[in-house]
Amino acid sequence: MSEPFSSKLPLAQISGMAYIGIFITAFGNEQQTPSSVAIAETISSVGFVSFPDRDLDRLEIGGTLSWGPPFDVTYNQDYVVYMATSSAGGGRSATPFGVVPVGTNSFSVPVDTMFNDYTHWVVYTRSVAYEQTTPVGIQILDQDVLVSDLSFVDFDLDPNMLGGSIEWSIPADTSAAMQYNIYFSYGADYNDSSIRDVFVSGLATTATQQTVPAGTSKFSQEFIEEVTCNFTIADTVLSIVYNGVDITHTVNGTLADWTSTKRLSFRKVPGAYLVIAGSSVIDSSWCSPTEDVCIAGKHSVGDFNFCLYAGFSIRCSDGLTGASGWEAFGSNTGVDAMHQAGLGSGWVQSPCISESGFYLVDDDEGAKIWAGGGERHAAFRWQSMPVAPTSNETYGYIMLFAESTLAEQTTPAVLAIDDGVSSVTALRFVDEDLCPDQMGGEVRWTGEGYLPRVSSYSVYFALAPSGIGRSLLGQGLIGTTSLIIPQATLLQQNFTDVVIYIESSLVQQRSPAMSIPLVDDFEASCESVCAAGGAVTIGDTCSPLQGVITGGASIQPEQESVTDLTPPRLSTIVAQAPGNMVFISSEENEADNTKKTFMVMEGISPVNLVSLLRKLSIPRDFDVLSMPQVDNVDLPMLDTLLHGTNSPGFMLAEVTDEIPPPLQVDFGM
Incomplete structure (x- = not known):
């Protein structure tokens, strides 16, 4: 009884051949008439390959690689995807980028995929025996829709207020983008989405500008607490770490001198540790056996105690002092990096606290603390409480992201916000109209700040320095620093101040740039007549100086029966x-x-x-x-x-x- 026989044939060219013949050889002689079978070649290449890149960053790709299935998949097992340097698979990657079973005709390429020097995607069909020799490929077309020339000129001249137009240039091809989104951020790190807020989203891919309404605040809704501390440690500061970050380099003061008050600032993060480590230059030979390192804490010996190993004192703007529940770690050999970061074990929750002894901070009579065992080297840590807001985060950057159907751009266009604040100094006005209830003279001022964005200055009489109830006297156009108030200008209300506002082409400031008291200077007597132009005609019977109007009130001397203006x-x-x-x-x-x-x-x-x-x-x-x-x-x-x-x-x-x-x-x- 015969048994079936099979053989795996090597890959071979069959051009011009139609059959496979099987010859039997016996005793050295080959059969003359073989058994044969017609060759039925199976062609199983994918019909097409498509890859629209939807990662909108330069040198990065992402999206869906898809292909058309072969007409005959009888012998197909799966599809193998590579990157290559040609559509024929030349220079392909050493390992497949992906393997997909028959029946699935697409492959998801993650966003932020770097394609390096490869230029093509290639897809091979594979049977149980062989992988296809010649793949079907498609060129990688990297879609970079990053905008250029991002700009913003702030024409709202009030501090911390924005107004104007954000403008940009779009690339030639934005077909891969679905929309553009603009964010205001209070940090430059565009990878941190927690520090930015949406200003506007869903902008058309053809848009090249977005209006920022006048009065748009630079303050975010993110509340923060800035904490400032004065501290020192005897004798040398080793390090200061907050929230896992070494901030020693930001500290003001001499770190190696305990008599120098050091100052540090940080933004409070609930649950974060502030860790201050220090080391004393003295050793145990300085101390008598009966002396205690804590001057007036647990023990006190004599009037003075000079054994001050790593004594620490602090006072912060949020009320933090040395008596605020610090933990201490002491060592006779030094404070290692782990404990300088506030980690490790051995922290004592009740360090030695004293409110007397010599002071470790200028004019500080608060608590001083020491490691409980009186070690020469010590670290002190304190865990931040919940934030008690002192201000809001301030936006400092504009970020413009493109977004596709797959994802938002990783790397946006970024622009630092330039707050265009303008102001006025040296505002002055001397009333040269000598009649009561009339004004005349020159108002002068000096403009400062972003003068190219100023279009005019408006001068008013007002009922208060805040500008309420104001009445316009006139405007000085850009470049001017004075305004003439005509003689005999009537004071129709009880005005008290001269105020000046600055205008841009967009909006007038909301509060006066400056104000000065309004003083009505006059010399007329009680029955005098003011002629045109502010001249005074003296009557026959009247008192001396009748009054000085200053903000609606007057000085009224006793009247005399003589006409005397002295x-x-x-x-x-x-x-x-x-x-x-x-x-x-x-x-x-x-x-x-x-x-x-x-x-x-x-x-x-x-x-x-x-x-x-x-x-x-x-x-x-x-x-x-x-x-x-x-x-x-x-x-x-x-x-x-x-x-x-x-x-x-x-x-x-x-x-x-x-x-x-x-x-x-x-x-x-």
């Missing part, structure tokens, strides 16, 4: 200006008819001071005396003025016949 002699003036007191006294020397003016002031601004002196017709060569050096003033009277129970603006003082009675000025500010 300023009266002033004895005592009480003035209130932004919560600060001014005491001015004028004395006349009868011998040489000279006047001595001196004043005591507490925090009054130069603008208010000059305005006050001008309105009171006091010479400019006055003496300004600081409070501790007052010797020309009735001190009890001055004390009553500054600290008495009487309300500001009123003072009890004896007045002689030769000197006019006290005058009162209420600036109303």
